[in-house]
Amino acid sequence: MSTDTKTPTADQPDAGRAPDEKPNFMRLFGRYLAEANSVMVTVYSLLLAFFIGAILLIVSDEYVRSTYTYFFARPQDALSASWYLVRDSYLALFEGAILNLNTLDRFAAGNADFGDILRPLSETLTYATPLIFTGLAVGLAFRAGLFNIGAQGQMIFGMLGALIIGFSLNLPAVLHLPLAIIAGALAGAAFGAIPGVLKATTGAHEVISSIMLNNIAAYFLVWAIGTGFLHSETKTDLVTKPVDESAIMPKLLGTLSGSLRVNLALLIGIAAAVFTWWLLSKSTFGFRIRAVGFNEHASATAGMRIGSTYTTTMAVAGGLAGLAGAALSLGVGAGGITTNTALEYGFDGITVALLGRANPAGIVAAALLFGALKAGALSAQPDVPVDISTLLQAIIVLFIAAPALVKAILHLRSPRGGLVTLEAKGW
């Protein structure tokens, strides 16, 4: 990430103000709100995305559209129909992701237990868990100036690695679970290192090779599930053997209710975020990553080995994505993985890393937000189209990636030091 060099001149915070006028808190706060700094760009991106989402909901709904045909005769019909549609849709997302008000009522009346109230939150955390890992995998590579679009493929190999150890060894849980997790990370790391090695040795762009490797991994998964070694012995559809009891991620809130799916992988994800933070800001390796990311030529002149930095960064990133795979095959997919278990978590990791601005704490927050969107959309379907989560996610990160667009739409002022934007690079 780098900043562009345009510095504001005419609209400097102090320009054109009498020297004796003291800036009070409200004035400073107002200026902060009207400025395209990274916090406000994030806030406005979210607001704009939900606004555009609302417009699309209204435009695409047949009933609401029909009320607009007589808008000039009775505008209140159209306006109230639009308002109720948008309110109900977003409320349904909220209830599926955070807190269901109906369940709360039932709990107050004694018809639901405490676990039921927590279920939406548990689902949010469940969907957020793989996103934390894949977001870190993309974000870490961003810091080295690499665009790791291959988290999906790395995650698939992580899934397979963890699965194989998960069902083939016969060990006590204290050994089995960690071994399976490590196997997932190693499989992901090995697959992730390929684009790094190719870039280091041949100059092949990591985006192109990662796209190809993603597709290769997807077909490999279809083939692998069908092989006799992995395929379920009891079921006929494309599903693998289940992992052993000793390799399953324990549920965190299993004592409250069996349906709360959030498991140990969430804590591992947070630990991975802390590790990534430590790696990036405290270790020599992280210094090298950031140096190469800022300016590879200067780093090479300073004696850093660029090629090996690319390779190791991609391997660590692949390892993180592999952990996402392990979290899936030892967690929600423990009963056997299908071609559908991986969903789009790897691709969503890109959006998570962008919203989190490639910063571990931001990535965890972004993963929670997108996990909530996913959980909400899944629970609100079919009343609300399930893909509203993808749509909102895409609009949010489009604005994050192009802050100048937000600035232009809302007529914000340039912050001191210019907009924070992604550095543009060629192939």
Added chain:
Amino acid sequence: MAVDTMTPPPALADERAPARHIKAGAVYAALGLFLVVMAMAVIGADRTTTITFDQTLTDARWALPTVGAVTAFGAITAAAGAWMLLGLPQRWYKIGTAAGATAFVLGLLTWAYSQTGAVFRAESILAGALFLSLPYLFGALSGVVCERSGVINIGIEGQFLMGAFTGVLVANITGNVYAGMVGAMIAGSLSTMLLALLATKYQVNQVVVGVILNLLALGFTSFMYDQLKKAEGLNSAFSIPTLTWGPLAEIPVIGPVLFQQKILVYIGLALVFAVWFLLYRTRWGLRTRAVGEHPAAADSMGVNVNRLRFWNVTAAGLLSGFGGAWFTIANSLAFSKNMTAGLGFVALAVMIVGRWNPLGVLIGALIFGFTTQVARDLDASGGAVVPGEFLQMLPYVVTLVVVAGLIGKAKAPAADGVPYNPGDK
């Protein structure tokens, strides 16, 4: 100076001298030997490979002895590899590469079609391959126009989805399938216009934005699909007729492949030559290539770099949007979620394998279309030696090999993806 006349022009000397190609030679030799060993050890001696012309000469059947044919093809591949290892004149290198690759593919095909029940129906497969290569062709041509102008278009997949969705929607609203195709083009163009705006005016990272635009198109079309399917008759399948060119369609092989196709095939082939002509033979093409290679130089000659880029990228969306119409209209299908299934990325690969050149793109698209068709055909006949998934991986593996420079080097336009700011020359 006298010294200058002493040195011979180096380019001429290199052209004639035999050069060794160690990496490529080793790869070809290994592949050829692999085929020969497989023919000797794995393939049963009684196997035959049957070829038919299923549409014109329905009675003709040719049965080749598989072992002999595979051994021969393997030997040709290995010989090409050995020739490269020993050293060959530069102008023969391309011929050697092409011969070796063709022989290897033919060897694999002969082997794959030797299973019981598998018949190589030459005419259906070649005609199908040409039809299947169309989305790659339209997408990759769109990519060529964008990247030759210096803007990376990684969002071809998204433009496909927008085109596929809008094509059906407009066709349903207007009742006219050709209006649907125009609608698909406009939808593709609108999505590249957003990319163009962000790339030229706001100078964002084009790869990242391209990925986001793909996601946006996926989210938008899936969302709209769910919303609109509640309404009746907005997503019914439309089809276009197959054109039969009278007696020309009766010619063996050429007839079914070239003269009995849907109109998109002819549009696709015409566009290849049109884009090639425009890029290499017109003033617009020269400017476009200049803007993609060295925008500062183009600017100093009076070309408005960002304006040209903006309109080129917007126009390129017409091509990829039209490619989107292939998925629904040309296949007589209604729209379904994520129906492009990653083919937009194959189109990107075709553009790279075709070296950012419309004619190369045609060859690449045909090869990938052929691979897809063979994979489908073998899957349908059920007796594949190699699992279908591995055949479907092939385009991606080929692209990896090409970008890694194992067989030739793919080089993008110099200023591809680099935003141009007239202020900081």
